[in-house]
Amino acid sequence: MSTAVSGSTDVPFASAPPRRIVHRRTFGLGLLLAPGLLILTAGLLWPCLTMLQVSLQDRFPDPTGYTLDHYRAVLTDAYYLRIIGRTFLLAGVVTLLTAVLGFPVAWYLARSSSRRKHLIFLGIIAPLLVSIIVRTLGWTIILGNEGLVNAILRGLGVIDEPLKLMQGFWSVVLGMVHILLPFMILSVAAVVGKIDRSCLEAATVLGADPLRRFLKVALPLSVQGIASGSVIVFCLTVGAFVTPVMLGRGQVSVLAVTIHEQMVVLVDWPTGAAAAMILTSGTLVVLAAYGLFLRRHARR
């Protein structure tokens, strides 16, 4: 990318621009970034730093000193550890499922003719237009004891007693996969669409069968899209609240639910803040890994 600025006609042909203009450039850049930086500072950085501070306070409000006790309490409590484990397991399972289920759709989407592409695209983003509450409610209607699946199975005489499909973990997985699948498909499709078709044709000409062509050529070329989709899906699952509450029927405690409980119901902000910081650091580790991956990928 060129180093020129929007006001490049101001710069004369001189090889070294006068210092005055450099100053104006920096000033202009600052003005462009100022509103965004202000929003991020007021709405993200400052609140998070405050939360970090609260998680280290011995009391809230009116602290008398700083302590790591709340972190110790969370990380040594078997109940909390189970919840942390379940949260990250849920995120892992949902990420894996969306990647496996979404990849063929993204592939097909990116390679379709423009008319069909338009239709598939609409089919994928249309669910995003429907309130998350309603989509989750839809699943409870489908899966509940009096729900559609049980009604059909009973009507067919397959079962007498309703199956308990709203049993917790897997119904939450289903709901999360349903909500996040479009994000994965769009992320992967963005990268797959840019793959040079001649690579795949070359593989075919050189005698690769479809499976080999997929594993050795298509997959490595799409890996960046899968990675960015996975980061989005993983992070959104880790912080999700509505779906675990509504589809888990109170039986699937994840970190988001526990943090909410700790802060709003028990009004224990420091412990809740410590749990929140642990959740955040988990997310940051994933993001850092993604950053490393991108850098390595770019170098290759």
Next chain:
Amino acid sequence: MAAHDLPAPPLRTVPRGERLLAAYVALVILFLALPVLIVVPLAFSSDVSLTFPPRGVSLRWFANIWARPEFLSAFALSAAVALVATGISMVAGVLAAIAFVRHTFPGRDALLMLFMTPLVFPAIVLAAALALVMTPLGLLRSFWGLALAHVVLTLPYILRTAVATLSEIDRSYQEAAHTLGADRWQAFRHVTLPMLRPGLLAGATFALIISFDEFTVSMFLVGPGVMTLPLEMYNYSEFTLDPTLAAISTVLLALTCLAILIIERLVGLGKQFGG
């Protein structure tokens, strides 16, 4: 891959693998549409409970929306927050996008990543953190507190589409404007902005939807009298499970479709994402 992409197609029929893939894609789209396909018919149900298929047809649940002023005021608040937040995000996002695309400066990539953080930041943490700092400021349970939170959440969506669109615009147009005597503002207003418009509209549509449907962050910031529609719907579902919520969603769906249709007519929204 479509059959006509092969170097020399030996057959004119679609390969079996291709047909299988198409069937699979159709299945996935059905899966994505399933809850909606259930919810919309339920809105017209005459039953008091949420059973599918409905046993009779009525419009009583639509009437019930009107009978409950809390849904209408929640709708008004959600719409106002979404519009204000998207507006602010658009100004901040476009300015930042110009900085990111047209300038190089140290730490640019890191800063861009920071701007994108709200996209993946755990909503529950952001919610609690915002509640923590807004309480002493009196912003809790206020319109502007909600609006600020939604600006943070929508900014990445606007910025992403603005950066993508801006990188596609050839700089020479702008330089031509300068050569013809336009100043920076005139060049932006009459050359860059019109070319940005389709991408911006797409980003704004997404931002509006994200804001309108936002749940977790708002949960910590709302209170009696200041309630967004998703929260009001959730509260309702905690105590009453009748088709009222299905009716609300059907109304929202109709409104969204209308809005999308209008925008699609104006700029071709699908092209912005599908291309």
